[in-house]
Amino acid sequence: MGQKVNPIGFRMGKIDNAPPCQSSWFASLKNYASFLLEDKKIRDYVQKKCYTAGLVSTKIQRFNKRIKITLVVSRPGIVIGRGGSELEQTKKELIQITKLPSDKNLDIQVEEFKIPELSSKLVAEKIAYQLTKRMPYRRIVLSAIERAMSSGAQGVKIVLSGRINGAEISRREKFSQGKVPLSTLRSRIDYYECPSLTRSGYIGVKVFICLG
Numbered sequence: 001m002g003q004k005v006n007p008i009g010f011r012m013g014k015i016d017n018a019p020p021c022q023s024s025w026f027a028s029l030k031n032y033a034s035f036l037l038e039d040k041k042i043r044d045y046v047q048k049k050c051y052t053a054g055l056v057s058t059k060i061q062r063f064n065k066r067i068k069i070t071l072v073v074s075r076p077g078i079v080i081g082r083g084g085s086e087l088e089q090t091k092k093e094l095i096q097i098t099k100l101p102s103d104k105n106l107d108i109q110v111e112e113f114k115i116p117e118l119s120s121k122l123v124a125e126k127i128a129y130q131l132t133k134r135m136p137y138r139r140i141v142l143s144a145i146e147r148a149m150s151s152g153a154q155g156v157k158i159v160l161s162g163r164i165n166g167a168e169i170s171r172r173e174k175f176s177q178g179k180v181p182l183s184t185l186r187s188r189i190d191y192y193e194c195p196s197l198t199r200s201g202y203i204g205v206k207v208f209i210c211l212g
Helices: 007-011 032-049 076-080 082-098 120-132 137-150
Strands: 055-063 066-073 106-112 155-162 171-178 189-197 202-210
Touching (some): 032 082, 055 120, 066 076, 076 106, 082 106, 120 137, 120 189, 137 155, 137 171
Parallel strands (some): 066 106
Antiparallel strands (some): 055 066, 155 171, 155 202
């Protein structure tokens, strides 16, 4: 069962350097379902809006009738826009989604992720995009591993599964370099999976990055 556990959820709350929770709030049984659905709508909108800015994570905190959203991106200038115009537009549309009474109840902060090569989400999305452009999968994966290792990662593992390179029979291929101890709780693992919708079919992309 070890290989079927999400590496992030497996470590959350057990070690000091575990990744923080993406949602931080408490709700009664009456409001829990509506808050959870609202978080999903916020993340879907932000993912679509900030895709070109290299969105790494969306952190949501809820207080008494107030919501704080922290966007961690690799290119914050795209999210903020000239004079903060893009950020104001994003804030207006998020107020309509959350149905808050005014813009004073919504606080949006933008943080910069300085090394995008160490984000499993950005690496996986880039690989998935390049696969849709029919680029050689082996060259794509090996260059991504090389960039991550040169940026300071202790180990990288990338798994592709599906109709790789347009093959008639689906298969699974693994590429790894360095150490990626998935069964050791002390190691900090960044993990993300996403699909690549190619002309031949669906290719799953999984990226594991060991940050030490």
